[in-house]
Amino acid sequence: MKKIIGKITAVIAVTAMVITGLIPIEARAESTGSNVFEMDCDEEYTSYDITGDGVPDSITLAMGKRNDDGDADGFKIMINGSECFVSTQRTSYAEMTLIKLKSGSQYMYVRDFIENDDYNLCEFLRYDAAKDELVKVCNADPMVRFGIHTDCDPYFANGAKIYCIGGGMLDSTGDTSYDVIFTEKNGKLVFSSLDFKGFTTMKTASKKNNTTKKLTLARNMKAYTSTALKKTKTFKKGKKITFTSMMVKGRNLLYGFKVSGKTYYYRPDDRTVENDQFKDVIFAG
Numbered sequence: 001m002k003k004i005i006g007k008i009t010a011v012i013a014v015t016a017m018v019i020t021g022l023i024p025i026e027a028r029a030e031s032t033g034s035n036v037f038e039m040d041c042d043e044e045y046t047s048y049d050i051t052g053d054g055v056p057d058s059i060t061l062a063m064g065k066r067n068d069d070g071d072a073d074g075f076k077i078m079i080n081g082s083e084c085f086v087s088t089q090r091t092s093y094a095e096m097t098l099i100k101l102k103s104g105s106q107y108m109y110v111r112d113f114i115e116n117d118d119y120n121l122c123e124f125l126r127y128d129a130a131k132d133e134l135v136k137v138c139n140a141d142p143m144v145r146f147g148i149h150t151d152c153d154p155y156f157a158n159g160a161k162i163y164c165i166g167g168g169m170l171d172s173t174g175d176t177s178y179d180v181i182f183t184e185k186n187g188k189l190v191f192s193s194l195d196f197k198g199f200t201t202m203k204t205a206s207k208k209n210n211t212t213k214k215l216t217l218a219r220n221m222k223a224y225t226s227t228a229l230k231k232t233k234t235f236k237k238g239k240k241i242t243f244t245s246m247m248v249k250g251r252n253l254l255y256g257f258k259v260s261g262k263t264y265y266y267r268p269d270d271r272t273v274e275n276d277q278f279k280d281v282i283f284a285g
Contacts, residue, residue, distance in 0.1 A: 035100040035157040041075065041093055048098055050079060050106055050127050061096050061110075064088075075112065077134055084127070085134040087112065089120040101184055102159050108134055109154050116149060124162075124182070124189055140164070142180065142191040146253045146268070147171050149284065152180050160184040161192075172268035173255070174281035175200040177211055178246060196246040196255075202280040214242045215278040223264040227254060233264060241266075 039045050045059045058080050064073040075094045077085040087094070091112035099107045108125040122141040125134040141152040143166060150168030157163070166180040179195035198211030217239050225231040227249050235241065243266075245256035254265040268277075275283060 034155070036154055036162075037098045037100075039096045039098065041095060050098065050108070051129060052104075052106070052127070059098075061094060063093060077108070077110070079127070079132075079134075082132055084132060085110070085125060087121060090114070091120060097154055099154055099157050099162055101157055101162070103184060105184055105187070105189075107137060107162070107189060109140055110134075111140070111153070117151070118149060119151075122152060126189075137189050138182075138191065140182075141166070142248065143168060143170070143178075143194075143253075147176075162189070166194075169283055170253070170268070172275065172277050172281075173199055173215070174275075174278075174283045176246075191248075194246050194248065196243065199243075200282055202282060205282065213244065214240055215281065216240050218276055218279045221266065221277060223257075223266045224254075225262075225264060227265055229265070229267065235259075 037048065039059065039061060041061045041063050043060065047056055048059060049055060050057050050059060058078070060078045061075060062078055063075050066072050071090050071092055073090060074086065074088040075091065076083050076087070077096065089112070091114055094110065094112040097109040099109060101107075106127070108127070109123075110125055111122045112120050114120060122139065122144075124137040124140050126137045127133075128135045140154075141150055143150045143152065147168045147170035150166070150170075152164045152166045154162050154164045160183050162182040164180040164182070167175070167177045170176040176199050177197035179197065180191065181193045181195065182189050183192040184190075196213070198213045199215060200210050201212060201215070204210045204212050217235060217237050219237050221235045221241075222232050223235060225233060227247075229249075229252065241257050243255045243257045247254050247256070252267050254267055256263055256265055258264070275281075
């Protein structure tokens with residue numbers, strides 16, 4: 001009886017995930033839902049027309065030869081029997097996600113995995129019919145320059161936008177969560193904005209909702225009065241700051257917050273000297 005109940009529970013759980021789009025299945029190839037279709041390595045997919053000729057293609061991400069430690073000597077993406085993308089960097093495994101936009105454009109997100117769940121490559125690709133190749137469009141993790149152990153994984157597409165779950169150990173703020181939004185403009189896919197979610201701290205790590213937007217200053221903090229980064233104001237040690245946004249301006253990562261109705265912007269500096277800016281933040285690696 002317990003086995004039957006267990007099977008029923010499992011079926012209900014899987015059905016719920018399929019309905020909500022968490023598990024894309026072949027039958028959803030024509031769906032207008034999330035338009036994001038995850039593909040496992042070493043599996044053949046035959047319901048998607050990535051080449052744009054109106055005929056479903058055979059698509060496979062094939063892992064290379066594995067050594068005694070289980071690592072592969074790279075991987076390749078096969079489309080209709082042709083090697084359309086090849087990586088020769090050692091990796092434990094790789095994944096790809098097909099994304100369809102309203103314009104009709106299709107992008108393939110590709111990421112491999114190495115030690116500490118880091119990666120060699122994390123990119124958006126696009127099929128080039130003239131070359132019969134998947135060519136790089138852009139880096140899929142724009143936050144890698146602002147910290148370590150960063151990640152960016154697409155989960156939804158709507159109109160001209162692709163939404164990705166992001167996170168990592170960012171300079172100064174530590175374990176930080178955010179969404180990364182890419183937008184197709186004039187036929188090109190570009191990083192467009194961030195949607196700030198919060199920080200995981202020593203105080204919140206064990207809680208069910210383990211993120212917070214409020215941090216306490218461990219020392220005085222300089223913040224800017226505008227994104228022009230000219231005039232500054234100093235906030236004293238011990239002050240609690242509730243951050244409301246984060247954005248990339250040129251080479252700078254900025255966190256927005258309000259005090260007495262006025263918006264200020266904090267810019268992290270080199271993490272070797274800025275990890276003591278806030279209390280209780282978590283850093284790994």
